[in-house]
Amino acid sequence: MECIFCNIVNHNAEAEIIFEDDEIIAFLDIQPINYGHTLVVPKKHYDNFLTVPQEELSRVIKTVQYIAGAVKRSVKADGFNVISNNGESAGQTVYHFHFHIIPRFADDFTFKPRFKNYTDEGIKEYADKIRSVLSKYKDIYNG
Numbered sequence: 001m002e003c004i005f006c007n008i009v010n011h012n013a014e015a016e017i018i019f020e021d022d023e024i025i026a027f028l029d030i031q032p033i034n035y036g037h038t039l040v041v042p043k044k045h046y047d048n049f050l051t052v053p054q055e056e057l058s059r060v061i062k063t064v065q066y067i068a069g070a071v072k073r074s075v076k077a078d079g080f081n082v083i084s085n086n087g088e089s090a091g092q093t094v095y096h097f098h099f100h101i102i103p104r105f106a107d108d109f110t111f112k113p114r115f116k117n118y119t120d121e122g123i124k125e126y127a128d129k130i131r132s133v134l135s136k137y138k139d140i141y142n143g
């Protein structure tokens with residue numbers, strides 16, 4: 001399948017590249033939420049956050065920290081979001097894993113989740129479900 005980010009990695013598609021090494025590339029989002037909105041992308045193709053090997057993910061997140069500081073200073077942002085959209089319902093549109101660094105300014109916009117009325121029992125029920133699944137994946141976790 002044709003992947004726009006793989007094309008950028010291979011320099012077969014245009015992008016405003018701001019950082020590149022052997023494993024990682026970072027470039028500006030072509031539909032920025034704010035100027036300076038940057039994507040940090042492992043050069044190898046992985047569909048999403050869950051399929052990136054841990055070692056590589058560690059390298060990517062260190063690079064995100066390095067670049068986020070530079071982005072924040074460059075655009076004189078008040079703050080920034082680091083976001084990874086995973087799956088269509090979460091707004092993922094390119095299925096080559098990446099982090100967004102989004103510069104933020106006082107009162108620029110707010111995320112508006114659809115809040116429901118959550119109960120303490122409901123929260124505990126989901127905590128139990130998550131703990132149960134976590135215990136099944138304990139062996140592959142290498143924190």
Ligand SMILES: [Zn+2]
Nearest residue numbers: 003006045096
């Ligand atoms: Zn790709």
